[in-house]
Amino acid sequence: MADNLHHKPNGSHMTFNQITRRTFLASAAALPALAQAPPKKIAIISTIFRLQSHAQHIGDRFIVGYPFAGEWHQPNTQVISLYVDQKPAGDLSEARAKEFGFKVYSTVAEAVCCGGPKLAVDAVLIIGEHGEYPRNEKGQILYPRFEFFQQVAKVFESSGRSVPVYNDKHLSYSFEKAKTMRDTARRLKFPMLAGSSLPVTWRLPDLELPLGCQIEDALMVGAGGSDAMDFHALEALQCMMERRKGGERGVKSVQLIQGDAVWQAGEQGRWSKELLRSALSRSDNLKGATVTDGRTQDMVGTGVLPGLVKDPWAYFIEYRDGTKATMLMLSDAVNDFNIAVKLKGKPEIQATQFFLSPDPNVTYSACLASKIERMIETGVAPYPVERTLLVSGMLESCLDSRVKGNTRIETPHLEVAYQAPRESQYCRI
């Protein structure tokens, strides 16, 4: 039986019966009530599909299954169509389609209609990460997620029917466009899930902030300096911040500063050295002397950071309820994502690492796949798309701050309110 848990290695695609049988065997424990339903048909709308691209490693979870809760879980899904915007060297789209019995279509609309006149799938995955796209003056890569989404929504409207949509990473580089996407999902009444794997991956240690906690200060430290990586870190920060008392009510202002001003801000107490020390204490990837001779380091205590980090970035987020959070991108000092939070009434700082497991398995994307699967199965997004909407806007405004001379920017448009899910959503099984 165990050998049935893998796809056929000879290149022939799985039959419907094989999928159903495997699904039942593999997911009987995880989704007992749903396992016997016919598989949900999925369209993947992507920029590129090559090894280690997001479309490949997330999309394949719905094709060959994924490790989850100690078993190889085969979702009760069937990828039946794929759109790829670009076919670079190493493109796998046609090979995958041939092997698993689906088709690569030349337009987004054709993909979600499977070549027919109207919507022909039960869910859409928009995975617009990787590929060759221009950058704007803020340094953002202009991935066409909004354009993909619009074409999908147009088919929903013309078909008089909508299905769940997952959008990988931020909704768009533009808050305006991101908001249109969220508003469209609301208007057409379809569940929408979006964002990064960081909020849902394992945490070291297994730490959740109590819902309704009072956050005195928070600091995220990571490596980045690009809108691609900094989105992940900002969303990880936000998935903790949104659990504070009163729920999320949006962001009042942001500022992104760089260079020596970052250290000066630390000296002036604008960000907490104690929180940075705590966040760095969770890192498995310190740089500098650690790389040279393996030593552990108290980088804050030794004062080594200003000499080590050539281009530090500090993101300051001021929420509408007065709560403040800082994100430090210290790429020359650290190479993972760690948060430290001071809660009111708790003397000890709460700190954890958002665990990014290694290439090529990137098992953290299996954690994300399980959330997408749950939305597809239940029709309810396990956490609100407003989180990703807000973070999309925070990131854009931070980059605006940067191009405007690192000034503070008021963000009245980021009055995005939502409640954190009651149930923790990160992986602990």
Place this chain on the structure above:
Amino acid sequence: MSGNRPKLAGITTVYRKYSHTQHIIDRYLEGYGWNGTHHHPEMDLIALYVDQVGQDDLSRDRAARFPAMKIYPTIAEALTCGTGKLAVDGVVVVGEHGDYPKTPKGQVQYPRYRFFEEIVAVFRSSGRSVPMFNDKHLSWNWEWAKKMYDTSKEMGFAYMAGSSLAVTWRIPSVEFPSGAQVREALCICYGGVDSYDFHGLETLQCMVERRKGGETGVKWLQAYRGDKFWEACRANVWPRELMNAALCRSHTLTPARAGFNDIFPSLDDMQRLAKNPVAYRYEHADGLKCTMMLMDGLVRDFNFAAQLQGEPKPFSTQMYLPMPDGRTTMANFFSPLSYNMEKMFLTGKPTYPIERTLLTTGLTAAGVDSLYSGQTRVETPHLAIRYQAPAQSTFWRT
């Protein structure tokens, strides 16, 4: 430095980048991330002995940067700080890495026993013993290991040993249910014989020792390698279901096919990827059967699975080693190991029993013996080692 702070001596083989000595002794000197801050142990490592000083040695750099730590040319001088009498309150023995000859069976003859004997000679001549930690297994030689254990009992000093695997993060962060009934347990990991096999055995043992009735010892062990491994695997000598569960905890599963990043391998795939696998299968006195598998080429992490009575699916987790070089820059699994040692040095009580490592030391040697004697079954009446698991969990979760 306060007068109440314990003073420690480090007795080591080599001190180079990413050696066990560097990972452990550096944590005493530099501190380390613990409980959400940079923790400095409340003790001072004041004496160091390094058996081999090579081109890549770091001990001189460390002594220069931490002048409170002095390097001594002999173990006795390190323990006495040159006074002729035991002058420390605890001893950290790190006898891993370095250039040592191998036995005909392929075991590296790390001088842990010699270190131990020289240390207890000082204890004896001083009329006083202090707690000791021994990194990894006690010795490659079972007779010596048993003597080390017996000596520690006779002299009555606190003695701890073992691997980081027993105390590191688990993903997910779960503990083996205390008092659970278990028929089969399995670990899939990687690495070499008389090396990482010990880590795999400690991975298993730190879990199954919590079963109903406690540890009862091991009756026999049979090793399988290469073709015999695959024959046994296909004959279901060990449960395939547990293999699958353990592999589904891995974060480093070699993709079985080009073009895929994470795909479950068939048995044929496994056989193609894991070129020369090794399994140690052994039976405890109470009937529990365990299988430790080194599957180089298939995984590069440590994954545990067990079939618990009354549970519909296997219990499984990964013991997470953030391993440099490449995946991380810091071997932070040494942090919980250091922390457990510190607790012993502060309280005089081991946080987990030395009998665990005595047993895994004996299992490692039995595995080597079985492989060396043509993969025959080895009876292990000498491993009738009984002990109770600590009431408190000691793995890293804060």
